[in-house]
Amino acid sequence: MSTQLRAGGAEVTIDQENGCRISSLRIDGTELLRQGDHYGSFPMVPWCGRTRDGQFQDGATLHQLPLNHPPHAIHGFGRDAAWRRARATATEAAFTYPLADPWPYEGLVTQIFELGENALTLTMGIETYGDSFPAQAGWHPWFRRNLTDGGSDVRIDFEAAWQEERGADHLPTGNRVDPKPGPWDDCFGMPYGVDVTLTWPDALELKVTSRSEWVVVYDEEPEAVCVEPQSGPPNGLNSLPQLVTPVDPLEISTTWTWRRLG
Structure with missing residues (x-):
């Protein structure tokens, strides 16, 4: 089952059964996202990127997550789960996903x-039913490198204050x-x-913005590039934990704004 949103020349398809990912984003009929069950744009929750050895410490307790990308745990559980649609209109939709085992x-x-x-x-947003816990959230869109056969490669432009030095294990x-x-x-x-x-070039400009201060950029594959706004860096459950508490849920947002160039 999927949910479709439409406004102007834009069409969004949300596959809530497959991780509540955006399976399609079309502008004037042109697909912007890499197609396939593992692609589109998926939520990263309750952590982003790699967590070293699938382990994180919360107080005196060491938690072990399933190693879904050995030797690490990657991108959370939300992208693999079925979400429940809470409401939908022609231009807006909301979905929920309960955190449970194997998340502790x-x-x-x-x-x-x-x-x-x-x-x-x-x-x-992430809220707790009881105990406070560290968590992260963000998005992992796969934007097509070329929008048309023979089209020009996408150009990625940004100015960052710093880059997290990456080790041989791909962790900061x-x-x-x-x-x-x-x-x-x-x-x-x-x-x-x-x-x-x-x-x-000559087709479309798309800006990815967020009030969050962290973004992962991935462009090592020929088919697509990724610009991933997230609430903390990879391995952040250990290096920069952000607590979800009964009075302070975690919330993050991102806006993608486009302008036609043709």
Whole structure:
């Protein structure tokens, strides 16, 4: 089952049975996202990127997560779960996903999609049913490198305050370095908010923005590029835990705004 939103020349298809991912984003009939069950744009929750050895410490307790990307745990459980649709109109929809085993805490994730004629806003929140716990949330979109056969490659433009130094295990070392040229599978810090522009020459410009200060950029595959706003860096359950408490849920949002260039 899927949910479709439409506004102006934009069409969004949400596959709530397959991780509540955006399986399709079309602008004037042109598909922007890489197609396939594992692609589109999926939520990363209750953590983002890799968690070292699938382990994180909460107080005196060491938790072990399933190693779904050995030797690490990656991208959370939400992308593999069926979500429940809470409401939907022609341009807006909301879905929920209960946190449960093998995540060691009970809670609820809510994801909201709001489509306008020239923008899509995504919001995700995590609340606890009881104990406080560390968590992360974000999105992993796979944007097509080329929008048409023979089209020009997308250009990625951004200015980051720093780059998280990446170790051989693809996890941040804890050192911050000056941003380096790509190709990237790297996390960048933007303390004034994520602001990344994707430009397909003569076709479309799309800006990914968020009030969050963390973004992972991945462009090591020929088919697609990823710009991933998230609430903390990879391995952040250990290095920069953000607590979800009964009075302070975690919330993150991102807006994708597009402009036609043709």
